[in-house]
Amino acid sequence: MIRSYQTLLNRILILLDASVVALAFYLAWFLKFRSGLMDSTDSIGELGYVGIAIAMILVYLITNSIYGLYTPHRTRRLRSELTQIVKSSVTGVLILMSILFFIKEIHVSRAVLGMFMGLSVVFLSMERIGLRMVLRRMRSMGYNKKFMLIIGAGPLGRNVLKLITDNRQFGFEVLGFLDDRLYPVAETVDDVPILGTIDELETVLNSHLIDQVVLALPIEAHHKIGQIISLCEKMGIQALIIPDYFNYLPAKPKFEEVGGIPMIDVRHVPLDEAMNAGIKRIFDIGFSLAALLVLSPLLLIIAVGVKLTSPGPVLFAQERVGKNRRIFKMYKFRSMRVSTDESSDTQWTVENDPRRTKFGSFLRKTSLDELPQFFNVLKGDMSIIGPRPERPYFVEQFKEDIPKYMIKHRVRPGITGWAQINGWRGDTSIEERIKYDIHYIENWTFAMDLKIVWKTVVNGFVNKNAY
Structure with a gap:
């Protein structure tokens, strides 16, 4: 049976990547200068482009390595690998353009470089998808497997077995367990044999071909x-530790060092980093200013509509809990008749709520009542993207009843968010909404924010659960 030939696989990947990059570059050059589809004026000649192609292959192999495309990716998600391919391709072309600038080679066709970057992303992605299909087929036939021994047959060890x-x-296969409490009382756990006690580890490793030992x-x-x-x-065998407290750890735990002692950040938030926070804040300010400028006629129309359809102020300001549990006033177009602060702060809006005005019902259904929150974004109370803020009265209730609810206050609340574009808007499950909010907080990227903005626009603003 074939074992894990990671070194061989990496060499194959490097050869495939080099071939694919060369093919993408040749096709881009061909489309520009030989297909007849474009202006074929060539300033540096074929040999010049051959040299650039060789340099491009070397640069791509380096950037692919930097972005981890030659590290073991047995358990890596396809989406993650494709994202790294895009990053590597963009970085590679930028590095090549920088080199060409410094050596004063300014006559290289920008069309060739642009087409090459797009083609390289497509071809490299197809290559990796094809390779995954081949490896999956091989593993289903019993090849290219890694064999695992789990130490500990309790709930933690059984969770590992279920995952595998x-x-x-x-491509993993669990050969067995070692457990002091169950051996020799039980022979198997979920049809996987208990091979002995922990003290018999050396004997078991000598008598079985094992690639990984998982400590559970x-x-x-x-x-x-x-x-x-x-x-x-x-014995040259990889050991992996699953801490007994793993349920308390985030999806991507971060290790910090204090005086030489490694510590786990139990809830690492990417937006705690100054660079990420700065990028998000710049985007928030720019997007809000542009939105208010473009939507100013609509804002004026809505303000007039609110004023004409019911007595009272145009805007409604309500206390909400924001970042770091700070209270702020969130603005909305008023959609209900004027009432006491106590009733508005402690009552849910329900279907056919008698407090709503007819015009207010329209504003809520279309989410147009949320538009004044762009001013909250400019003030710094909110962000364009983030968990939706809640009233203090309900926060006090939810933090006792819903696990991890208060984690949402590690970042600025948003006008829209990951939970909202996945259907958890309005009168829906708070528990499910928090799961999506935490996923966003732990996995934030600027690209993720752009995706949420795009889906918010594409999916529309009408919300059937908004009362």
Whole structure:
């Protein structure tokens, strides 16, 4: 049975990538100068482009390596790998253009470079998708597998087994468990054999072909971890630790070092980093100013409509809980008849709510009542994208009843968000909404914000759950 030939696979990947990049560059050159579809004036000649192609191949292999495209990707999601391909391609072309600028080679066709970048992304993506299909087929036939031993057959170890069983495409096979409490009382766990106790690890490693040892021990057995890792390293076997407290960790835990001691940031938030926060703030200000400028006629029409359809102020300001649990006044176009602060702050809006005006119902259904929140964004109370803010009265209730609810206050609240574009708007499950909010907070990227803006616009503003 073929084991894991990662070095061989990397060499194959490098050869495939080099071939694909060369093909993409040749096709871009052909379309520009030989197809007859475009102006074929050539300022540097064929040999010049051959030299650029060679340089481009070298640059791409370097950027692919930088973006982790030659690291083991058995468990990497396809979307993540395709994203890295796009980043590598853009970076590679920018590096080449910088080199050409410094050597004063300014006559290279920009059309060739532009087409090449697009074609390279397409071809490299097709290559990786095809390779995944081949490897998945091989693994289903029993080839290219990694064999795993799980130490600890408790709930944590069984979760690992279920993960491996449910994801056969990863190419892992669990050969067995080691467990002090169950051996020799039980022979198997979910049809996987218990091979012995933890003290028999060396014997089991010598008698079985094992690639990875996964430590899924309860906290009371953590004193054995050092001995297990030392033994695995002595035998050249990879050891992986799943902490007993993994349920408390984020999707992408971050390690920090304090005086030489590694520490896990239990809830790393990308927007805590100054660069990310600055990028998001610049986008918020620019987008809000543009939106207010473009929508100013509509804002005026809505303001007149609110004033003519019911007595009272045009805008409605209500306390909401924002970033770091700070209270701020959130603005909306008034959609209800004027009422006491207590009733508006402590009552949900329900279907056919008698407090609504007819014009207000229209504003809520179309989300047009939210437009004044662009002023909140300019003030810094809110962001374009983020978890929707809630009233203090309900925050006090939810934080007791809904696990991890208060994590949403690590970032600025938003006009729209990841939960909203996935259907969790208005009168929907708070628990599900928080799951999406936490996913956004832990996995934020600027590209993700752009995706949310785009989907908000494309999906429309009408909300059937808005009362």
